[in-house]
Amino acid sequence: MIYITVNQPAGRELYVNGVYDESAGTTPVTVVLPAGTHKFETLTPGHAVDFRQRVTNVPNGTKETIALTAVSPPEPA
Amino acid sequence: MMRICVMLLLTAALAGCSYPTRNQPMTAAGEQHPYTWPTMNAAAPDDMPDTLVVVTASGGGTRATALAMSVFDTLGHAKLPSGKSLADEVDVVSSVSGGSVAAAYFALHGAAGMPALEHDFVRTDGIGALLAAGLNPIGLAALATPSKERIDLLIDRLDGTLFHGATFADLAAAQRRPYLILNAGDMVEGVPFPFTQYTLDLLCSDLKQMKMSTAVAASAAFPVALSPVTLTNYSPCTAVKRPGWIDEGLATQWQINPTRLDQARVADAYFTGRKKYIHLLDGGISDNLGVAEPFRLLTNNDVSPLFLQQIGSGRIKRIVFVMVNARSFPVSALDQQKATPSELSMLLATIDSTIDRATLGTSERVRKLLVEELGLDAKEAADLGLPQVAANLNAAADNTTFIDVDFDAIPLASCRQRFHDIPTSWTLSGPQIDGIEAMGEALLGADPGFQPLLQSLGGHMERPLVSIDQACQVYPAM
Numbered sequence: 001m002i003y004i005t006v007n008q009p010a011g012r013e014l015y016v017n018g019v020y021d022e023s024a025g026t027t028p029v030t031v032v033l034p035a036g037t038h039k040f041e042t043l044t045p046g047h048a049v050d051f052r053q054r055v056t057n058v059p060n061g062t063k064e065t066i067a068l069t070a071v072s073p074p075e076p077a
Numbered sequence: 078m079m080r081i082c083v084m085l086l087l088t089a090a091l092a093g094c095s096y097p098t099r100n101q102p103m104t105a106a107g108e109q110h111p112y113t114w115p116t117m118n119a120a121a122p123d124d125m126p127d128t129l130v131v132v133t134a135s136g137g138g139t140r141a142t143a144l145a146m147s148v149f150d151t152l153g154h155a156k157l158p159s160g161k162s163l164a165d166e167v168d169v170v171s172s173v174s175g176g177s178v179a180a181a182y183f184a185l186h187g188a189a190g191m192p193a194l195e196h197d198f199v200r201t202d203g204i205g206a207l208l209a210a211g212l213n214p215i216g217l218a219a220l221a222t223p224s225k226e227r228i229d230l231l232i233d234r235l236d237g238t239l240f241h242g243a244t245f246a247d248l249a250a251a252q253r254r255p256y257l258i259l260n261a262g263d264m265v266e267g268v269p270f271p272f273t274q275y276t277l278d279l280l281c282s283d284l285k286q287m288k289m290s291t292a293v294a295a296s297a298a299f300p301v302a303l304s305p306v307t308l309t310n311y312s313p314c315t316a317v318k319r320p321g322w323i324d325e326g327l328a329t330q331w332q333i334n335p336t337r338l339d340q341a342r343v344a345d346a347y348f349t350g351r352k353k354y355i356h357l358l359d360g361g362i363s364d365n366l367g368v369a370e371p372f373r374l375l376t377n378n379d380v381s382p383l384f385l386q387q388i389g390s391g392r393i394k395r396i397v398f399v400m401v402n403a404r405s406f407p408v409s410a411l412d413q414q415k416a417t418p419s420e421l422s423m424l425l426a427t428i429d430s431t432i433d434r435a436t437l438g439t440s441e442r443v444r445k446l447l448v449e450e451l452g453l454d455a456k457e458a459a460d461l462g463l464p465q466v467a468a469n470l471n472a473a474a475d476n477t478t479f480i481d482v483d484f485d486a487i488p489l490a491s492c493r494q495r496f497h498d499i500p501t502s503w504t505l506s507g508p509q510i511d512g513i514e515a516m517g518e519a520l521l522g523a524d525p526g527f528q529p530l531l532q533s534l535g536g537h538m539e540r541p542l543v544s545i546d547q548a549c550q551v552y553p554a555m
Contacts, residue, residue: 001454003389003463018321021115022381025390030466032389032454034377036329036337039321057330063461077318 002058004038005030008067009051012042020047020077035060040068041077048074096223099291100282102311107283111274112249114382120252124159124166125534127394129384131169132255133368134176136297136361137403138501141175143199143510144403146191147517148482149179152399153188154539155531163536164188169374169382171258171271171367173360175501176401177296180367181289182239184248184257197238200510203503206234226304228294235290245272245292246285256382258370260360261295264305266343269363270355271370272296275380279347280355281314295357305356312350319348322379337377366402368443375446388451391469395476397530398447399521400440402483403513406497440481447477478526486520492549512552519548 006014007028016024016031017039024031031040035058042051051068058064101107110116132152134145155163164187172180182194207230210216219225236242248257259272270276272292277284295306326341346352360367374384387393455470487493496516499509521527522542531537543551 001457003458003461003466016378016383016386017325019378019381019383021113022383024378024383024386030389030463031378032385032458032466032470034334034337034385036334037325038378039325054325056328057333059333061457061461063463 001060002033002035002055003030003063004033004040004055004058005063005065006040006053006068007065009042012051015041015043015077018077035062040066042068043077044074046074047077049077050074096307097226097229098309099287099295099306100277100280100308101286102314103278103281103283103316105316107285108316110249112245112284113274114256116249117252117254117256118382121254123168123254124157124161127392128166128397129169129387129393129395130163130167130255130397130399131171131371132167132180132399132401133366133371134170134172134180134401135367135403136174136176136359136365136501137405138175138297139199139203139503139505139510140405140499140501140513141173141401141403142178142194143505143513144482144517145172145176145179145183145401146194146199147514148399148401148521149183149188150191150514151518151521151542153191155536156539157534157536162188163531163534165254167255169258169371170255171260171371172296173260173365173367174297174299175403176367177259177293177360178235178239180257181259181293184253184255185240185243185251185289187253194239195510195514199505200507201238201504203234205504207231207503210234227302228298228304228306231297231303232288232290232294232306235293236288240289240293243289244285245287245289248289249285258367259292259296260364260367260370261292261298261306261357262360262362262364263343264356264358264362265352266346267363268340268343269360269369270295270357273370273380275320278317278320279312279344280308281311281317282308296360298358300358300362303359305358308355308357310347310350310353310355312348320344320380323348326379337379340373340379365404366400366440366443368400368440371398372443372446388473389466389469391465391472394469394472395478396447396473397478397480398443399480399482400443401517402440402481402485404484404497405499405501440483444479447479448474451477478530480521480524480526480530482517482520482524484516484520486523487516487545487549489546489549491554492545495549495552495554508552512548515543515548515551516545519543519545 013023037056039054041049044050053068152164153162170180261270263270274284323344326337451474455467459467484496
């Protein structure tokens with residue numbers, strides 16, 4: 001497994017890999033994932049993506065801490 | 078004679094020249110209140126939110142239906158302090174073929190529905206009914222046209238005896254647990270095809286409009302004997318947004334995670350519309366235990382439910398995994414003859430042995446995941462300096478109960494072989510069904526994990542459970 005801690009922006013519901021019907025938790029949060037490439041996003045109340053970050057080809061047994069980057073203007077989810 | 082000829086001609090004329098359409102495109106209305114884990118979970122209160130209860134039910138015709146039915150019934154008699162039963166707390170049911178008949182009926186009607194399932198389906202002559210429906214002049218004429226296929230015999234029977242036109246919309250409206258996953262197999266890709274909205278999204282299709290009988294029949298479409306259930310791929314479309322995980326999966330190097338990349342490639346082929354039709358056969362061709370989708374939900378976070386993250390975050394603290402395996406392993410006369418087996422024998426052996434032996438590997442994979450790998454992941458997290466994640470994973474690992482309902486667990490060889498000899502058929506004898514019902518209850522109760530689980534939940538059985546020895550006597554040697 002890989003362990004990705006998303007620490008910024010704090011206090012936001014985090015969505016992984018476009019699964020918008022279920023939050024992965026409130027940031028800062030550590031997400032347990034299989035090895036590989038993954039996308040992390042937060043949504044505005046209007047259901048638009050306002051922060052995003054991606055990790056690419058992370059191998060098993062890796063821990064990373066990331067901050068999401070603002071998406072301006074927010075994009076429809 | 079004249080009347081029969083007229084009816085034959087009329088049937089042929091009315092049947093038209095088009096193959097049946099089994100699934101409908103997604104619409105804006107269809108996107109409201111889909112049948113998904115989050116909507117089910119929100120609508121159906123969970124009295125044990127920190128406990129994940131999964132039941133999987135294998136294929137095996139009526140043998141599998143009866144075994145799964147027995148397990149659901151027994152779980153229905155396991156009472157909890159809340160007044161509910163353990164059956165009420167099942168979160169996910171994932172099934173194949175004969176197991177899907179019981180799983181779908183359980184999802185619609187709960188454990189209280191098991192007597193009706195037994196009366197209306199399990200104890201009936203299914204083969205006789207299918208033959209009667211097909212081998213009459215009208216039936217034969219209809220089957221000669223593209224609009225009626227052999228699988229329609231099973232669909233019609235399931236609809237007529239059990240589901241009466243029920244769709245996944247009825248399941249969504251029932252607002253009850255469990256979340257149902259019926260599994261067929263993609264005949265071309267050779268991969269499991271779980272009937273979930275997440276899968277149907279790839280075809281831009283609305284699961285709610287799918288008849289339960291069609292999905293169950295797809296799950297049970299035994300190769301050659303029955304025809305596949307063919308779904309129309311309406312992708313690409315504007316009604317469904319491309320699922321985000323596909324691109325992340327495609328961007329994963331093969332060496333890093335070949336499974337995820339492979340899943341993404343198949344999903345991409347569906348969603349881009351490269352595959353215009355999906356031909357579905359018995360789920361046993363790729364996963365006869367129904368564990369592939371629960372395994373996927375427990376090992377990645379690409380679709381809801383995000384069980385892996387719920388375990389990692391500590392939201393799920395206990396896992397109960399009940400695997401119902403009705404695998405048969407009859408003694409074969411082929412082993413005793415030097416003569417070259419016939420073409421039919423070779424065909425049946427190819428299908429049966431592939432399905433039956435495949436269950437052994439997947440059973441071990443799930444057991445290993447739940448019993449060993451969660452603990453290893455916990456150690457890994459601890460070594461990486463993530464004590465809370467490690468503690469959460471350890472909690473789940475230490476509180477996992479894996480329950481096997483499997484004829485292989487019968488200690489007495491002669492009794493075990495009698496149950497393994499029960500054929501894969503839609504018609505079983507009364508004694509065979511009596512035996513399976515008793516043995517399902519006995520195997521569940523005798524599993525080393527069951528009684529401790531019940532005790533830890535503060536629960537009790539409403540009635541004493543039969544023992545394995547007693548169940549052997551219910552279906553004695555002839």
